[in-house]
Amino acid sequence: MESRTHEVRTRDGRVLAGRSYGPDNGEALxxxxxxxxxxxxxxxxxxxxxxxxxxLCMDRPGMGGSDPYPERTVQSTxxxxxxxxxxxxxxxxxxxxxxxxxxxxxxxxxxxxxxxxARLVLVSPADDIGDPTVRxxxxxxxxxxxxxxxxxPAAGEDILRSFGPEQMxxxxxxxxxxxxxxxxxxxWFREMYRASLREGFARQGDAxxxxxFLASRKWPLDLRSVQCRVVVxxxxxxxxxxxxxxxxxxxRLPHARRQLVRGIGGALLWERPELVFDAAML
Numbered sequence: 514m515e516s517r518t519h520e521v522r523t524r525d526g527r528v529l530a531g532r533s534y535g536p537d538n539g540e541a542l543x544x545x546x547x548x549x550x551x552x553x554x555x556x557x558x559x560x561x562x563x564x565x566x567x568x569l570c571m572d573r574p575g576m577g578g579s580d581p582y583p584e585r586t587v588q589s590t591x592x593x594x595x596x597x598x599x600x601x602x603x604x605x606x607x608x609x610x611x612x613x614x615x616x617x618x619x620x621x622x623x624x625x626x627x628x629x630x631a632r633l634v635l636v637s638p639a640d641d642i643g644d645p646t647v648r649x650x651x652x653x654x655x656x657x658x659x660x661x662x663x664x665x666p667a668a669g670e671d672i673l674r675s676f677g678p679e680q681m682x683x684x685x686x687x688x689x690x691x692x693x694x695x696x697x698x699x700x701w702f703r704e705m706y707r708a709s710l711r712e713g714f715a716r717q718g719d720a721x722x723x724x725x726f727l728a729s730r731k732w733p734l735d736l737r738s739v740q741c742r743v744v745v746x747x748x749x750x751x752x753x754x755x756x757x758x759x760x761x762x763x764x765r766l767p768h769a770r771r772q773l774v775r776g777i778g779g780a781l782l783w784e785r786p787e788l789v790f791d792a793a794m795l
Contacts, residue, residue: 515534515535515536515537515561515562516532516533516534517532517533517537518530518531518532519531519532519533519597519600519601520578521596521597521599521600521601522600523593523596524596527574527579527580527582528578528579528580529571529572529574529579529580529593529596529597529600530552530571530572530577530578530579531552531569531570531571531572531579531597531601532552532553532555532569532570533567533568533569533570533601534555534558534561534567534568534570535558535561535562535566535567535568536561536562536565536567537567538565538567539561539562539564539565539566539567540565540566540567540609540794541567541569541598541602541607541609542566542567542568542569542609542610542611542612542793542794543568543569543571543594543598543609543610543611543612544556544568544569544570544611544612544613544614545594545611545612545613545614545617545618545620545621545624546570546614546615546617546709547614547615547616547617547639548615548616548681548713548721548724548725548728549676549678549681549709549710549713549714549718549721549724550617550706550709550710550712550713551570551572551573551576551577551708551709551710551711551712551713551715552570552571552572552576552577552578552709552712553570553705553708553709553712554570554705554706554709555568555570555705556612556614556782556783556786556789557782557783557786557787557789557790560786560787560790564790564794566790566794569597569598569601571593571594571597572712573590573593573620573720573724574590574593574720575715575716575719575720575723576712576713576715576720576721577712577713577715578712581716581719581720585723585727586727586733587619587620587623587727587732587733587734588623588733590620590623590727591620591621591623591624591626591627594620594624595607595624595627595629598629606629607629608628608629608630608631609629609630609631610630610631610632610633610634610793610794611624611625611630611632611633611634611793612633612634612636612782612789612793613633613634613635613636613638614635614636614637614638614782615637615638615639615754615779616639616724616725616728617638618635618638618639618640618728618762619639619641619727619728619732619734621633621635622635622732622734622736622739623734625739625741625743626734626735626738626739628740630741631741632741632742632743632744632792632793633739633741633742633743633744634743634744634746634789634792634793635743635744635745635746635759635762636746636781636782636789637746637747637748637751637754637755637779637781637782638745638747638754638755638759638762639728639754639755640754640755640756640757640759640761640762641731641732641762642655642659642729643659643662643663643729643730643731643732644731644732646761647756647761648660650756650757650761651756652756655756658672658729659729662725662726662729662730663729663730666726669726669729670722670726673718673721673722673725674717674718674722676714676718676721677714677718678707678710678711678713678714681710681713681714682703682706682707682710685697686698688753689778689779689780690750690751690752690778690779692748692750692776692777692778692780692784693750693777693778693779693780695780696780696783696784697780702783736765736766736767737765737766737767739766739767739768740767740768741768742768742769743763743766743768743769743770744769744770744771744772744792744793745759745762745763745766745769745770745771745772746759746771746772746774746781746788746789746792747759747771747772747773747774747781748773748774748775748776748777748778748779748780748781748784749773749774749775749776749777750776750777750778751777751778751779751781752778753778753779754779758771758773759771772788772792774788
């Protein structure tokens with residue numbers, strides 16, 4: 514598998530670190546990974562040469578090799594992704610597709626409010642649990658967490674600070690469906706996931722805490738302004754990422770369709786990558 518490391522500087526001098534996977538002359542695709550996941554997280558790499566895809570992955574600010582940004586917001590994170598893409602591709606006005614997973618959905622949707630995103634595929638996306646309407650659909654534990662983040666930030670941060678790479682891996686595996694276990698327990702996945710978590714929890718996990726607060730509070734987005742085509746892709750056995758399997762999220766996006774894949778849970782991205790590439794590539 515071809516891969517390259519990249520460092521791109523922002524206008525304010527920060528370093529954004531990342532990797533690209535696949536052939537250099539492939540069609541560029543930005544992958545925005547989920548919670549506490551750095552640039553080592555990827556999917557479908559065995560298909561990249563056949564599909565002629567070049568996958569770009571970035572450490573969000575404060576993760577891995579990317580410099581922290583204390584003033585980070587949802588929109589500034591989306592803007593950093595654009596800066597990274599433009600720097601890696603060395604073109605002034607790139608226009609590419611994005612695939613986002615889980616907690617990465619909010620940053621992808623912020624990016625998709627701009628014209629540089631040609632198409633967006635949200636795979637097992639988290640929804641806006643800061644929205645009271647969505648929050649009411651959550652199980653009790655999920656509602657309690659969202660309310661803690663909203664009403665008692667210090668307590669919410671204490672919860673998040675209790676996680677590190679090992680705790681996150683155990684948490685994900687313990688909550689995984691039987692169909693997900695067959696993916697998550699494979700050696701290639703665990704090696705990749707552990708490397709990604711080490712990046713995600715760099716600097717005492719500050720970026721993970723920031724990400725989770727940004728994703729768990731009311732999203733500062735106008736979803737009606739997302740004019741690109743969007744596919745919300747969910748496994749029918751996934752009861753963790755979205756309380757209604759992406760239905761309400763897809764209905765709030767003007768050009769979205771929902772695609773349900775039977776017999777798969779939250780590991781959809783790695784179990785059926787060909788479906789994701791089919792939806793994402795122009």
